[in-house]
Amino acid sequence: MKIVIDARLLDKINNTGISRYIEFLLEYYSGKYPMQDIYIISNDRRFHYNECNVIYTGLKPYNILHFFLFYFKIAKLKLTLYHAPFYSGLAFRSKTKVVVTVHDLMYRIVPNFFSKNLIVNKLKIAYFDCIVRLSLQSADEIVSVSQTTSNDVFNFLKRNSFTIPENSEINVTSDDRILKKFNLTKKNFFLYCGNSRPHKNLNILYKVFETKKDLPLLVMAGKGHRAGINLLNVGTVSDHELKSLYESAIAFVFPSFYEGFGLPVLESFYSRTIVVASKIPAFLEFKSDNIIFFDPDNIEELYIALKDAQGRKFIDNDFMDKFNNKNLIAKYDELLAKV
Known part of the structure; x- marks a missing residue:
């Protein structure tokens, strides 16, 4: 069995929201499957996580050429499950089971998201649409982090998604x-x-x-x-x-x-x-x-x-009980049972 988590957007320095989400997935999958079955994709050769396998690649998620090259790289690995924690996954369907998480479709909804220049903005939306549409079409299951995002995904692609919220507790001591x-x-x-x-x-x-x-x-x-x-x-x-x-x-x-x-x-x-x-x-x-x-x-x-x-x-x-790790883990267990 080969379970792969795509950690190419993990940023340990700035610790963004998507980084915390990737760290949650790493904890979840490594707690559910043996370490030798867990593979992590990273663009940082210094990266390591416990005893998991690391696959290094210089391919960027939102470079459209890299996006297609990435599919062929992954196809060679003969994976059981690939989880993309963002909306750049695999370009085409494959034998690998694929889960893609969508945090938002902001680029399609917010006016002038990329540029105030109407033509430039439309071109960039079309560019991202190509990556996002192919990624979601090739996914066996889509995770949306809110009902709002789930609605946006359905309106965009007419596909239902599995709504699982995020958890964002900052687990450090405060520095006054x-x-x-x-x-x-x-x-x-x-x-x-x-x-x-x-x-x-x-x-x-x-x-x-x-x-x-x-x-x-x-x-x-x-x-x-x-x-x-x-x-x-x-x-x-x-x-x-x-x-x-x-x-x-x-x-x-x-x-x-x-x-x-x-x-x-x-x-x-x-x-x-x-x-x-x-x-x-x-x-x-x-x-x-x-x-x-x-x-x-x-x-x-x-x-x-x-x-x-x-x-x-x-x-x-x-109120916060619905966002605790116990409930989120139960929802991901339900998701994987479907996959």
Whole structure:
């Protein structure tokens, strides 16, 4: 038996959401099958994982030439199961059983995702559509990380998918030195962490925190954020520092126009911090008393939500049980039984 997990997008330095998902899959498969049956595909020759086999390749998931070459490389291995943790899998059907996980189809849904140039944007969508469509058509089972993503997959390809949410607890100790470094006090600031792409809708944050003088500071972690009146850009932070910021914030603010899931919502909840989030389908799936919604186009609604958050306390309940590893493992066991 040969079970293969594609870890080409695993980033141990930046530890992205997809990296955490790949690490979850590595733990899941290595806990279910003997180590000698587990094969991991990596583009990093320094990579190793316990006693698993590592297959090194320089082929990139979203280079279309590499995408086709990758199929022939995998076909030679005579695998039992190949799991792609992202939507670049195998170009054609094969005897290998294939599972592909889709986190979102944002590139098809968010306007001007690639470029403000209409022609360039359409060409890039067509480029990605080729890879994604072939990958999903060749999959025996598709995993969607939310009902929102499952709906998007069906609308795109008319294929049903198996909905299994992600888990995103930051399992490290918090490093409060970041609070001292920036003169922050606990429960006296709001937090945003993430990139600054247009769909993140950060302009509404800039406007509300710069114009509403009675709001506490907004701390922004990640690349590309601006500093300004009542805005503090702390740049890229470690997981230890991020956990400290989550635990210390009044609330995490998530104003996106579109997301496929919303890992920071879970990260906040695990830190016992409430969330102020835009009223979009993926976030509405989090039916919890610890999230306050607002219209992502309405600055006054955001302001009211932020004021509301200042008077809220985190409510402990069993909401997070559906996202714990025990339940997720049971869902993956069910998935593999189908495959």
